[in-house]
Amino acid sequence: MTTKKTLKKLVKEYYNILKNLGFKMNDNFKKDFLHIERMKGNETKISYIKKSKIEGLEKNVSNFKLEPNDQEQREKYFTGEKPIKFLNRMITDESKMTKHLFNNIAQTFSNAFLSNIKSKFKIFSGAEIGEQYHKSKNVCGCMSGERIEYFDIYRDTKNLFMVALVDSGDTILTRSLLWKDEENNNFWMEKTYDDSIINGEEELRKEYQLRLMRETLIHISATEKDPFKFGCAEDYYNILTIDDKNKILEDFGVEVLKNVMRKKEHQSHTDLEGKTTQRETEESKNSVIVQPMIEDFDADSYDYFPYSDTFKSIGRTTGKYYIDTNEGSDTFVCLRSTEGEDVNNRGVHCECCDTRVDEEEIHYSDCEEEYLCDDCATYIEERGDVCRSENSTYNNYSGDYHYTRDLDY
Secondary structure: OOOOOOHHHHHHHHHHHHHHOOOOEOOOHHHHEEEEEEOOOOOOOEEEEEHHHHHHHHHHOOOOOOOOOOHHHHHHHOEEEOHHHHHHOOEOHHHOOOHHHHHHHHHHHHHHHHHOOOOEEEEEEOHHHHHHHHHOOOEOOOOOOOOHHHHHHHHOOOOEEEEEEEOOOOOEEEEEEEEEEOOOOEEEEOOOEEEHHHHOOHHHHHHHHHHHHHHHHHHHHHHOOOOOEEEEOHHHHOOOOHHHHHHHHHHHOOOEEOOEEOOOOEEEEEOOOOOEEEEEOHHHHOOEEOOOEOOOOOHHHOOOOOOOOOOOEEEOOOOEEEOOOOOOOOOEEEOOOOOOOOOOOOOEEOOOOOOEEOHHHEEEEOOOOEEEEOOOEEEEOOOOEEEEHHHEEEOOOOOOEEEHHHOOO
16 A cells, blocks of 8 residues: 555445445444454454444443453454455445455455554564464464474574564564574575465565565664675565665665575686686675574484475584485485474484484393494393394304393403
């Protein structure tokens, strides 16, 4: 919307539009649907109370007096509806003319209503990231509403943030992960995930995406003294028009880039005198270098892992994030499961040979106090236990193995 309208004016305007187009209006709408306001706590909905509900409360609740501005009463007695459903209350079901016409008008009304939300920018870090994923079930995305434990690796990742636009009740309208590379002073935004009602309308979604990017850049510019590089996921980048990109360059002094790399790439260059030097490639220069990692990473200390859009795997012993999925390699944790699993997790880690095997091929050794795979373990009959094969001694007489440390030489 180019001009901001209060909800009261917006409702009146669209009531008249429907009436003038010949829709049969609900004669009781104006007197039955009272105290219409934007719903506090979730501003994507319209809050109202019907006249019959007020009469029922006055009759059945002792000393009841309606106070429309009382938040407790609005939460307890008022109805909250999405804008399209609310608009449908204005007309009678049997006389909608064409469903297609009404749907177009309703979508325009919804967009106008949602565009007017007074959003605020928030940034989350550490354990807060998992908390937001867990509680924001209204947001579209495979990780929304999942258990907090899914995001423990995000909690432990240095310089990883979630940026979001929220309404007055802190309901997330749109959000994105923001990775910072401290060494190169670079920033990388993931694709955005939006409130379901915003996600359903492309132009509205673009409006919120651009707003989130600009608010993020305002935050970065205010906190970073040195020049920085900034980029975002390709599908996020593609929503920006040339004018959007030029405006960002003008306002923040940065070009929005769409490629990300873990390290700079160089190529040999020979000058006219035959001298060869290493120069950074043009692709590397036009990319955002981000090298996230988790310090003291132990993959076995995490029970769950999130699905990840850009950094799709982690070195199992290094804690370094990688852009490639590295699927099928035991050397990496693969972050491409929506079920909180490590796609490369073949089972349990053998503490002798440092490989991972299926649970059927792993045994816990009481005498060694560690997990051993079939290849590393030898069964000790007299103990009813296994030990490392290197710690076993074969008895030629009985044909059994003994735990070497049990023998009295």
